Amino acid sequence: MADKQIISFYDEDGQKIEFELVEIIEMEDNKYALLAPIGEEDDAYVYKIVEMDGKEEYVVVEDDDEFERVLEEYDSYFDIE
Numbered sequence: 001m002a003d004k005q006i007i008s009f010y011d012e013d014g015q016k017i018e019f020e021l022v023e024i025i026e027m028e029d030n031k032y033a034l035l036a037p038i039g040e041e042d043d044a045y046v047y048k049i050v051e052m053d054g055k056e057e058y059v060v061v062e063d064d065d066e067f068e069r070v071l072e073e074y075d076s077y078f079d080i081e
Helices: 064-076
Strands: 006-010 016-027 030-037 045-052 055-060
Touching: 016 064, 030 064, 045 064
Parallel strands: none
Antiparallel strands: 006 016, 016 030, 030 045, 045 055
16 A cells, blocks of 8 residues: 655644645646545645746645536546446
């Protein structure tokens, strides 16, 4: 079994929040990360991975349509034909 990849963010109060990387999704010439908060694996967040100043940054996807397209792409990984 593969090791879990943990990504940490700091909230506006400076508190460290850890997420488990569920999946990297590539679609429409963009890369997205599906992240689940540690201890709350039933929740998930979609972040767009963008390159800024030569390094990858995670930007929360706030557009409902874009969010739904990413989740549909993720769900398609489990479609059985």
